[in-house]
Amino acid sequence: MANETNNFQELISHCKEYGYIFQSSELYDGLAAVYDYGQMGSQLKKNIRDYWWKSMTQLQENIVGIDAAIFMHPTVWKASGHVDSFSDPMIDNKDSNKRYRVDHLIEEYAETLDTQARDSLIATMEKLLAADDMVGVKQLIDENKIKCSVSKTSNWTEVRQFNLMFDTQIGSIAGESDKIYLRPETAQGIFVNFLNVQKTGRMKIPFGIAQTGKAFRNEIVARQFIFRMREFEQMEMQFFIRPGTQKQWYDYWKEERLKWHESLGIPASKLRFHDHVKLAHYADAALDIEFEFPFGFKELEGIHSRTDYDLTRHATFSKKKIQYFDNELNEEGKPFGNYTPYVIETSVGLDRLFLTIMSLAYTEEKWLKEDGSDDSRVVLKIPAMIAPTKLAILPLVKKDGLPEIAKELMNECKGSFMCFYEEKDAIGKRYRRMDAIGTPFCVTIDHQTKEDNTVTIRYRDDMRQERILLKDVKKLVLEKLI
RNA sequence: GCGGAAGUAGCUCAUUUGGUAGAGCGGUAGCCUUCCAAGCUUCAGGUGGCCGGUUCGAGCCCGGUCUUCCGCUCCA
Known part of the structure; x- marks a missing residue:
């Protein structure tokens, strides 16, 4: 075609006009960062999910699927580390409008003090944070006259707790003991079912468990259409392996997953690996497969080498043994025996993949007709395999x-x-x-x-x-x- | 969350000091029977994002609020 353009704003409008994506509760002026899939979009999303499911389960002899509940026992999130590390107390300086993590702000200030004062301040802070005493933390900042590095003032907002997990109550009596979270990731549903699946499915390591489903994060800033939503869907697979083989499997899945994206018609030039420099608490290696969205290269899928962190943590918190007996013989002719498996995780954002497909598909074409007049069309070149x-x-x-x-x-x-x-x-x-x-x-x-x-x-x-x-x-x- | 901008029909936009809200496209029903949106006719869509204030009178002025976009911030 003579002239093709590709525009993100136009794509968003098109998604609404043709029943792909609507803003949630639009009738009531919408709900920020939540979207609904319409008559076309839900079918496309299902087709993408089905394609993933087939390639990760049906076509794999050693991977099975599950569908875990969104609600999980509260201790799951203590074990996973989310209760402690998924929430940050924040404070804003009203003059510079700069936002700080409170602990970082106080620690930075503490560095300017002598050893004794520093240790005392840090200890006080940690005590207050552990008790969730945000008023006390604010007082601590005021008492020490901690200033913003930009505005040099102490004109602070209240300390606010930003927990990225949504919570709600289960049961008829509301109270702290009944507080449960909406899962911020689907992975834990797989880890807590590791033994169930391994035993009932007679699975032999290496093997994987796949799952698709909703997860929820109370993002402070959610932007870029369906790229970052508060409610989103993950498609992920946890691959359980023998300790020491994580590097090899990490490399294997990294390449496999890249090839998979290319099989959906995503050009290699628009995909790249991005290695994580700063690793999460559970990982010994991590990378993103990034796609070049209209707003730049952004994460589409994460590949994480999660070590035995999750299974070990769940073993500790549940006080149950989570291990696997490996009958295969090692170099010395003896079975590998009991161990806690290591894990390689592949986790795609289904909504992000949907956006990827749509941003590649959306095309405006213009050309001249035989009589010399203009003609044009808007066409979604969605691969036939997944077209709604x-x-x-x-x-x-x-x-x-x-x-x-x-x-x-x-x-x-x-x-x-x-x-x-x-x-x-x-x-x-x-x-x-x-x-x-x-x-x-x-x-x-x-x-x-x-x-x-x-x-x-x-x-x-x-x-x-x-x-x-x-x-x-x-x-x-x-x-x-x- | 902070700062800036915006919000009028499904879409794109008009409505020149405040004085009864319009068009094109699209949609619907029909005519025409034609292989790439273009003819004719019909009909249906708006309490001007929402709430309040000023005014004889508000789409227009003021305040709040919701949503979106841009920048910052954030993204275990």
Whole structure:
């Protein structure tokens, strides 16, 4: 095509206009950083999820899937480290508008004091933080006249606790003991089920457990459309391995996952690895697979070498033994024996992958018609394999028996893939509508169909048309969906 | 969370000092039967984001609030 453009703002509008994504509760002016998937979007999202699920379970002989609940025992999040490290007390300076983590602010100030005063201050701070005494922490800042490094003033807001986990109550009596969290990651559902799956599935290491599902984070700033939402869906797999082999498996999954993204039609030039410099508390290696979004290279999937951190922590907190007996023989001819498996995690953001697919698919095309006038279209070049609607069935006119033939074809195909029937408006207009929602194939039944049982199939991406036998339509579409 | 900007029909936008809110596209129903949106006719969409204030009168002025965008901050 002569002219193609790709614009993020246009994409967002398009997603709404054609039923892909709506803002949550839009009727009530919306809810920040929460979005709903519409009639087209939910199907595309499902198709992406299904593709992932198939490639991670059905096509893998040593990976099985589970579906753990969102609600989990509160101690899970103590064991995982989220209760302690997922919340930060913050304070803002009203003059410079600079925000500080309170502990960092006080520690920085403490560095300027002599040893004795410093240790005393830090100890006081830690005591107050441990007791969640935010008023006391604020007093401590005031008493020490700690100043902002930018504005040099002590004009502070109150200390506020930003816990990234949402909580709610379970049971009929509200109280601290009933507080449960909405999971901030799906991974823990797999770790706490490690023994269940390993034993009932008679799994042998190395093996993996896959899962897709919602997770929730109370992000302070959530932006960039569905890139960072408060409620989002993860597709992740935890791969359990023998200690010492983590480097090898980390490298294996890193390459496998990159290849997988490329299999979805994502160009290699728009994907890259980004190694984490600062590692999370549980990891001994971590990287992101980044995609070049319209707003820059950002994380699409994380690959983490989580060591035995999670299983060990759950063993400690639950006071249960979480180990695996490895019957395979080592170099000395003896079984590897009992150990706590190491874990390689692959975790994709389904919503981010959705955004990736859409930002690649969204295309505005302009060209000159034969008579010299302008023509244009907006087309979603979603890979046929995951497109929400696969085939549009269009009688050229709505009389002369053409709709009857079309409906017969509809009945033949709709059991095998998503079809769309439309008999209104000029054929060109209908093609444009199908372009806009990303339907890869359109079949038009015309008067010639009645004579020789052929139809026109029209391809979305290049608008090419060819004449095929009516009876071959279903087979041809099915072939193109692989 | 802070600062800046914005919010009028599904979309893109008008409404020149405050005086009854319009158009194009899109949608609907029909005509026409045409293989790439373009003809004709019909109809339906807005308490001007929401709440309050000033005023005889507010889409327009003021305050608050919600949402979005940009920058900062944050993102175990």
